[in-house]
Amino acid sequence: MRYFIELAYNGKNYHGWQIQPDVVSVQEKINHAISTVLQLQIEVVGAGRTDTGVHASQMFAHFDLEKEIKGDIVHKLNSILPNDITIYRVFLVEEEHHARFNAESRSYEYKIWLGRNPFLLDFSWQIHSQQLNVSKMNKAASLLLEYEDFQTFSKVKTDVYTFNCNVTEAVWKQEGDLLVFHISANRFLRNMVRAIVGTLVDVGLEKITVDNFREIIESKNRGNAGLSVPAKGLFLTKIKY
Incomplete structure (x- = not known):
């Protein structure tokens, strides 16, 4: 059983x-x-x-x-x-139902608190004294749905058979000072979400443009992407079978 x-x-x-x-x-x-x-x-x-x-x-x-x-x-x-x-x-x-291999999609959320909040220290990345252009971050995030190869956002030393992922959702939603990135895909690479968020934050800080973000994806070079944001803001929120 x-x-x-x-x-x-x-x-x-x-x-x-x-x-x-x-x-x-x-x-x-x-x-x-x-x-x-x-x-x-x-x-x-x-x-x-x-x-x-x-x-x-x-x-x-x-x-x-x-x-x-x-x-x-x-x-x-x-x-x-x-x-x-x-x-x-x-x-x-059912006997053949497998927790890993039968999962059709996985969803993550990454939480950013725009300011200081002592009660969310363990569950968000807190950014203060900096403004983010959320509109540009969403324009860049939408590009993720156009690609399959996400080697750019993968850990360099990782044993995977392919860097291909089918991303079906990638969007930032803001409620007051809470900014949440929602992303869903059939599979994720190691460190992928945290690297994507770090690069999208660079877009929001206007360190790079939306066009630069596309170039970074196409480069397939982790060194071109942004930092890996703190793990404490990342939540696995849904697994669909």
């Missing part, structure tokens, strides 16, 4: 989703909790990876079990897990 887990986490205290030696990861905490509750060695498979410090308001993972789960496993898991990880649902799916 294959079970899916829907969960969320605050990534501040974790070195990303995936288990790594000598550091604490979200996947490690989930494995420990499920193994403890079920009294079996369980290893979950995540829908993807988030980097160190990145948050997820919706994440899915799956695990296999030979017997049906009895009782309120969600309550039991949440009683074991730290407060910065929450399980929402555990539910049965």
Whole structure:
């Protein structure tokens, strides 16, 4: 039997989703909790990876079990897990349904606070004393939908079979001092969203033009793109199956 887990986490205290030696990861905490509750060695498979410090308001993972789960496993898991990880649902799916490979799209948000806010320090990148031209940032962001190869925004040393991604949404929305970048695609490269945001902020600061942004995409050279913005403003918000 294959079970899916829907969960969320605050990534501040974790070195990303995936288990790594000598550091604490979200996947490690989930494995420990499920193994403890079920009294079996369980290893979950995540829908993807988030980097160190990145948050997820919706994440899915799956695990296999030979017997049906009895009782309120969600309550039991949440009683074991730290407060910065929450399980929402555990539910049965088709045997072949895969948390990672069956995901059709993933959506991220990146949050920028225009000013100072002590209550959002862990969940946004705060920019003060600088004005952003959001209209130009949106013009540049719309160009992302015209391209498939995003090598420019990928970590240089990464083991991937292709740099191609199908971006279906890329837009900035502003409510008062909160500026949020929404982006959806079938897949994302390592560091891709944070590099895109850093380059779009350069457009907003008018360090580069919208035409420059297009040239940067076409260069396929990470050195031409902007900085990788802080992880704390990035949220995995939706996975569609």
